[in-house]
Amino acid sequence: MTDDMSEHGCAEHQEALSELALGVLTGRDRARALDHVDSCPRCAEELEQLSRAADAVVQAAAEAEPPIGFEVRLFERMGVTDVRRRHRYRPPRWAVGALSAAAAVAALAVGLSLGLSSSTPPSQSAAPAHGVVTASLVEHGTVVGRVAAHGGAHPWMWMMLFDSSAHGTVDCIVVTSDGVSHQVGTFVAKEGYGAWVAPPVSTRTTSAAPRSSRPAGR
């Protein structure tokens, strides 16, 4: 490493890397160090590790209970009105959630099932926004969650249940426009509450129709 360091002039920047990681390097010293890091993968790696350590010092701070009324004042400022505690567990009579967006970047139909008893009509899709398609998950006519999907070079899918009867393992099934179902993952819901972010969804389609889910046997 010593040879490499002298070859790339790393040695003279070693001291600066710590201060750079801590965010306390200023002026020309900072510019010089950044310039070096941009052209030196080894120092860029070291800077990343030192930055993690610096962040960790901040994260190590002791926790403390906020004053009484903190939440009330905060939620009022945030415009948050639904501050209910989560519902208790109810027997799973879980039906359908669906997403449809024919003009979406990566239109997908999504079905959720958990000990399915019967299908209900899928929810209406939302308009694509910023390349993200969102829709409500509906159980017996009540919105119990949200699902979002994003296409493009780095596709992802996100799903959240916040007031459902689901409890236990939930399957996420993508139904593409050719009618093929793909199980893209599972997550655990607890007392109706759970969320999941999918790894990149490899399944692509250009259009999809709303689709009710089918029993998954879970």
Next chain:
Amino acid sequence: MAEGELSDDGLLAGMALGEQAAAVAFVRRYQRRVFGLAYSMTGDAGVAEDVAQETMIRVWKHAPVFDPRRGSVASWVLTITRNLAIDALRLRRAVPTDPDDFAAAAMRSNEHNPEDAVQRGDVRHIVRDALEVLPPEQRRAVVLAAVYGRTALEISESEGIPLGTAKTRIRTALIRLRAAIEHQEEVNDDR
């Protein structure tokens, strides 16, 4: 995080979509850490509440631009808190808490089972342990820089030490903390 609870990334993704339920869950998960950091830095419950509330509002507002590839949610949120606390102290010309008090509070705090936390890769407990074994002058220097945003020059002036000594203390402490984190990660990988 208990089984069935959402990941931080999941909550933030929900907030990015304007989901109030995600915002509520996020606030309830992070309010003690955010308020705790602000209070540890300012020593004033009123100022700390202002800082904590502003932090949460910024997270709510800027959740769509959070990029998980650039670091963890905890790191992002607590960096916002730290910066706001530094600003609040400057605006009010207030005296920050002593870095030794900050470190002492961190080292004696025990919010969770440390063993569980280490197994889950919670870096807080690793760093608290590592801070405890640092020489006091190095611990003080790294806390002044990492938490209070003091430059090496400012530390040399406030501590009455040469600039080179301040730089050495900061660097040596940070390298030791990094080594402690890496060591724990290697132990976790071997499990």
